[in-house]
Amino acid sequence: DPKSFSHFRAQVNLPLVMKDSSIFDINPIWEERWIQINEQSSVMHLRGLITWLTYTRNISGKWSAMLAFIPRWNGETSIQFSEGFQAGGAGLLMYRRDPTLQFKFGMYYNREFWGNFFMPLLGLDWTIDKKQRLFGILPGYFTYEYRISKTISWGGNFRTFTNSYKLGPDLSSSVANFVRIDDNQLGA
Numbered sequence: 001d002p003k004s005f006s007h008f009r010a011q012v013n014l015p016l017v018m019k020d021s022s023i024f025d026i027n028p029i030w031e032e033r034w035i036q037i038n039e040q041s042s043v044m045h046l047r048g049l050i051t052w053l054t055y056t057r058n059i060s061g062k063w064s065a066m067l068a069f070i071p072r073w074n075g076e077t078s079i080q081f082s083e084g085f086q087a088g089g090a091g092l093l094m095y096r097r098d099p100t101l102q103f104k105f106g107m108y109y110n111r112e113f114w115g116n117f118f119m120p121l122l123g124l125d126w127t128i129d130k131k132q133r134l135f136g137i138l139p140g141y142f143t144y145e146y147r148i149s150k151t152i153s154w155g156g157n158f159r160t161f162t163n164s165y166k167l168g169p170d171l172s173s174s175v176a177n178f179v180r181i182d183d184n185q186l187g188a
Helices: none
Strands: 004-011 014-017 023-036 044-058 063-076 085-098 101-112 115-127 132-138 141-147 153-166 178-187
Touching (some): 063 101, 101 153
Parallel strands (some): 063 153
Antiparallel strands (some): 044 063, 063 085, 085 101, 101 115, 132 141, 141 153
16 A cells, blocks of 8 residues: 555546547546655656547447547656557447436557456446436446435545556666555545
């Protein structure tokens, strides 16, 4: 367990709906992490710039598909853009059983600094009733939402991230030149 850990994340979602109802989505994410392992170690300042470029298209009345290209630049701030590039992607098939229930399944891939990282995906988008909704894609995120009005809702959220960050020569050891972070978050 680290002595201290701070995390800041900002992201924007910019969907573009095409004439054929397909959707091109740009989702840039900026994150900062400060980690100190113990009293003797210096603080690692890690930075990530991730951009999900996603295309979603209806295949039939009940089926749709999503493909994503995910370029990343993760690393210690001094080498983030020179040595921290990773390429990844994801694919999802979505089946809409009825207007209130959709199932999702697919695969995620990223070329992490320790090697190839594959993860199966399983998702759900369920409108329980007029006020309640349960949605997400596991193991990445899952959300329960309760609508109070058209503009206000409350709920709970689970999110998880697996990221690796390239370390510069001052922080890397002879064993590893990266740090891996498996981050699980609960929110309300």
